Amino acid sequence: MERGAGRTPYDLERLLAVAVSVFIEKGYDGTSMEDLARAAGISKSSIYHHVEGKEELLRLTVERALDALFAILSEEEMRAPRAIDRLRHVLGRAVEVLCAEAPYVTVLLRVRGNTETERWALERRREFDRHVSEIVTRAAAEGDIRSDLRPALAERLVLGMVNSITEWYRPGQADVTELKETIVAMATAGLSK
Amino acid sequence: MERGAGRTPYDLERLLAVAVSVFIEKGYDGTSMEDLARAAGISKSSIYHHVEGKEELLRLTVERALDALFAILSEEEMRAPRAIDRLRHVLGRAVEVLCAEAPYVTVLLRVRGNTETERWALERRREFDRHVSEIVTRAAAEGDIRSDLRPALAERLVLGMVNSITEWYRPGQADVTELKETIVAMATAGLSK
Structure with missing residues (x-):
């Protein structure tokens, strides 16, 4: 569970778990990239390292x-x-x-x-x-x-x-x-x- | 179905029907007074003639x-x-x-x-x-x-x-x-x- 592991699959998995809980709380339409960055505790650009945007997180x-x-x-x-x-x-x-x-x-x-x-x-x-x-x-x-x-x-x-x-x-x-x-x-x- | 009937109950009923459809579309948390005014085709202050705010619309x-x-x-x-x-x-x-x-x-x-x-x-x-x-x-x-x-x-x-x-x-x-x-x-x- 160490941080700073970069773009490893583990991080995408963790990001996905965070995104799912935000989607449930705010609804997919009501979720912004800012919401996702805040909940994940990383910057928006860090999220863009992993996915193209919130729709890709929804697809996953x-x-x-x-x-x-x-x-x-x-x-x-x-x-x-x-x-x-x-x-x-x-x-x-x-x-x-x-x-x-x-x-x-x-x-x-x-x-x-x-x-x-x-x-x-x-x-x-x-x-x-x-x-x-x-x-x-x-x-x-x-x-x-x-x-x-x-x-x-x-x-x-x-x-x-x-x-x-x-x-x-x-x-x-x-x-x-x-x-x-x-x-x-x-x-x-x-x-x- | 005439317009401009002011603060009659009929208008509250119509406002409620609009609010319900917006709540379903955007989720209650994701609905703003602006969204409600736009969907109802009236001003925010007109909505405030009828209710104190969106929480009262949810209660109704x-x-x-x-x-x-x-x-x-x-x-x-x-x-x-x-x-x-x-x-x-x-x-x-x-x-x-x-x-x-x-x-x-x-x-x-x-x-x-x-x-x-x-x-x-x-x-x-x-x-x-x-x-x-x-x-x-x-x-x-x-x-x-x-x-x-x-x-x-x-x-x-x-x-x-x-x-x-x-x-x-x-x-x-x-x-x-x-x-x-x-x-x-x-x-x-x-x-x-």
Whole structure:
């Protein structure tokens, strides 16, 4: 944790962590380079050594969240033959990702679409939603969940429940295993016939 | 809809609607009196005819949302003998309130606690949550919902699902009845044994 390490990756990581907390506190639109420099305790020109500007910090922030979420879709368990098992897996792992990367996912979920990076992030979020929505549709077709609900709406509400934990979850203050099990149990029972 | 009606309540209502949309766009912290005057198309001093400042506009905004939510708790149906029926009612009506007062509830849900008004709003939200949490606890005690989930956590997740609709709901773009029925069905099935 020594200072003065220059342009090493460690410093970008630390700058990113600071930027994320400022984005959460002030909102991305409300954050200036001055705010970031003050919070990081470095000059604006030092920040420009690392990134082109605040939009690049936003891109790195949402990339970290999106990469973690999309990685779930490539996991071994996502090859399970029944869609209901894939749904359980993706929901449970999404809870873990939200808890592990809480501030990064929080910024991702608050993206509004005013810049190119934000519009890209929104599109990637929609892409993730579509993957989950397809799993819900398949699970209904396989008879494992009720078919009287529109899959796209059911998926949106289930992910809404998952995402809502970023509103109150603080690392160390909640039992992630209980949270994961409760959400998977409520979501799958909620979608059951 | 005539202009120049002076300090009539109608004007305060219109000013409030403008303020709410600016709060959503820029965040409450990021909104200045200049922003409000520009969006309303009136001078700052005209705004001061109506309210003491932006914090009063925030108070009026969150009061409108909170009054609508708390009114649910006094409705006839909330005297139903079984807690599960009261739970169904409060969730369904909360969906209707969120849809009817979407921008006002959205601002309420984004309150962070930096001012006295925000701290008051957070406390009132917690009070509403406690009411719903007690209903969940009673429903579990009456054997109508599963008892293996912590009522406070289950309540938080169910309301998180309800509240998540403010992220995407736009008046006229979704069927409120379908939304209400889907949420009540998923929540009660999700909590069922």
